Amino acid sequence: MRIAVTGSSGKLGRATIERLTADGHSVLGLDLNPAPHGGLFTRVDFTDYGQTLDTLLGVTARHSGLDAVVHLAAIPVNGLVPDATTFHNNMTVSFNVLFAAHRAGIRRIVSASSITAMGFPFEEPPPALPVDESYTAANNTYGLTKVLEETLAGQLVRWDPELSITALRFTNIVAPEDYGTFARAGEPTYRRDLLGSYIDARDGGLAVALALANGKPGLEVYNIAAPESGNSIPSAELAERWFPGTPVADDLGEFESLMSTRKAQQQLGFRAEHAWRDEYRPEG
Template sequence: MIIGVTGSSGKLGRATVDRLRGEGHEVIGFDLVGPPGAGFTRVDLGDYGQTLDALLGVTARHDGLDALVHLAAIPVNGLVPDAATFHTNVTATFNVLHAAHRVGIDNVVFASSITAMGFPFDEAPPALPVDESYTSANNTYGLGKVAEEAIVGQLARWGRTSYTALRFTNVVAENEYDTFARAAEPGYRRDLIGSWVDARDGALAVSLALAKPRPGFRVYNVAAPTSGTADPSRIVAERWFPGTPIADDLGEYESLMSTRKIQAELGFAAEHDWR
């Protein structure tokens, strides 16, 4: 396929571009910065005209896309003022996905986040592991992701496009594993309910979603199936969220951010584990 990837220069974006090209796809990166060459075009996604024009076609780059992966965003709260985080991210997502609808791209995968499901989990979730049925925003980044999912849920009614939201947790690059030296600390990754995902496995999730499109809107958690903490998951869950119901069949080191749905429906099997 010819696949457009927004945010192609980010941590997850780079891994996604590498994976998709390795699978034989032609990939066009769209971002504010990127490597010069035929595989990249500079686009300000806050500008709807630029966004629509880029998806329609770019001279010497492409004359139409088969699929679109939208990863571009201010990645966390705090890099800019809170309201700017919301305005920037939601505007870019609306521009990208509305333009994709107008262009007729019928296979769209986009990045949602653990922040749409309770991060930083100051309040206990209703049950553990936390699955895709739980939505709760506690900062403007998360509020933006909830808004984006709601927008796409309505866009999906306008045609036969496959929209897949991937709720990524903390993405860890292959050279960032030294952080797991703290895995035995009682509060390590508490705000992430112990979850993490290798960037290359995040890219795998994108690839699987693209390969199995389904008209409509669907949401999947994307995390390593095993936790980023050294203690068994049930012990960690009882420590952090006393009294919260825990699944009887919770695996010894199973992630408290459930990946059961993406494993069952898309065949996701992480290829990297800090252990």
Template sequence: MRIAVTGCNGKIGRAVTARLREDGHDVVGFDVDGARGAGFTRVDLRDYGQTLDALLGVTFRHDGIDALVHLAAIPVNGLVPDATTFHHNMAVTFNVLHGAHRAGITRIVYASSINAMGFPFEEPPPYLPLDEGYTAANNTYGLGKAMEETMAGQLVRWEPELSITALRFTNVVGEDDYGSFTRAGELDYRRDLLGSYVDARDAALAVALSLEKGAPGFEVYAVAASDTGLTIPSAELAAAWFPGVPVRKELGEFETLLSIDKAAERLGYVPQHLWRER
């Protein structure tokens, strides 16, 4: 397939681009900045005209897109004012998803976030392991992600063949980002993430599987490593962090508290890059 990847020069974007090319796909990267090259076009996705034009065709790059991976965003709160984070991300995602609709692209995977599930969990989650059945936004980045999911769920009603998959990524760790795991024995480490993390290469695996197996309609999957980022057993973490919160199943020793069961069952997602095995 010929696949467009927005935000191709970000942490997940680089891993996704590499993975899809390894799988034999023709990848065209769209981003606001990046090095000139045959597989990249500079696009300001805040501009609907640029976005739609780039999706329809780019001379010497492509004459039509088979699938779209949308990763472009201001990635966290705090980099710019809160309202800017919200307005920027919502506008970009609308432009990309609506532009894809106009361009006839019917297979889309995009980055949602643990921020749409209650991060940073100052209010305890309703149950553990936490899964896609719960949506809560506690900052403007998370509010945008929750609203993007609502928008995607409506867009698939407009086109019976349209498949949109939202991947609720937790904290994405690059190959050079594992230094913080020296804190794995500290009880407060990664509490705001339910102890979770995901290697960028496993995030890319989830994208590749979603492109392969996505069916018409809208689906949401949580994406994390299969273990926590701590050396403290998961049952002890749950009891210490969230006393009184129901634990719905018997937990493996270091099993993730951000459930990936749905992605495992429906997509065949099995993380390959765990910090304990490095």
């Protein structure tokens, strides 16, 4: 496929391009800054709808038509800029990309959603554990844009019965050099706001590839995390410590992530290839 990846210079963007290129796709990176890995790249300001539409329709010496768009571009977390700026930027960028893709006749889209669309930082208990895709709640402006982006996608697929949009609710993305933080895996508060979850950037790229390969008309939402938590404390013990009284699945695995990935495993065949227990190397 001919695929454009927005936010190509980010941690997940770089891993996604590497994965899609290795799978034999023709990939074009789109961002404000090129990624260090090189490859085909076009500089685009996605807050400008004209630039966005023109880029998805065609770019001389880059492409004359696309089969799919992977939308990852965003201000990545709250706090980097004022809250209103996070909201206005991310909502505008996502509308421009999704609507321009629709106008350009691109019918296969994978878009980055987030654990922030399902209750992060979980100051109030979720309805049940592990938390699945049926629960939607935003508790900050970044999460609010993710909830609204999923809503936007759900309406766009109504307009075009052939349009496929897959929203991937990524949790904290970990690069190979980030595994030093797992020295804290035995601390009871470690990754509490993330339900103990994480995802290796390379496995994030794998999830994108699977979503592109398996996308069907309509909107589907999947949680994307490692199947086991980033904690060395059993998950049932963490559930009771973090959310006392919250219902817990009878078949919860000993170290299963409290951010459920069962749907992605069953429907996409997603199996993370990198686990912190294998990747973490204690100092000394």
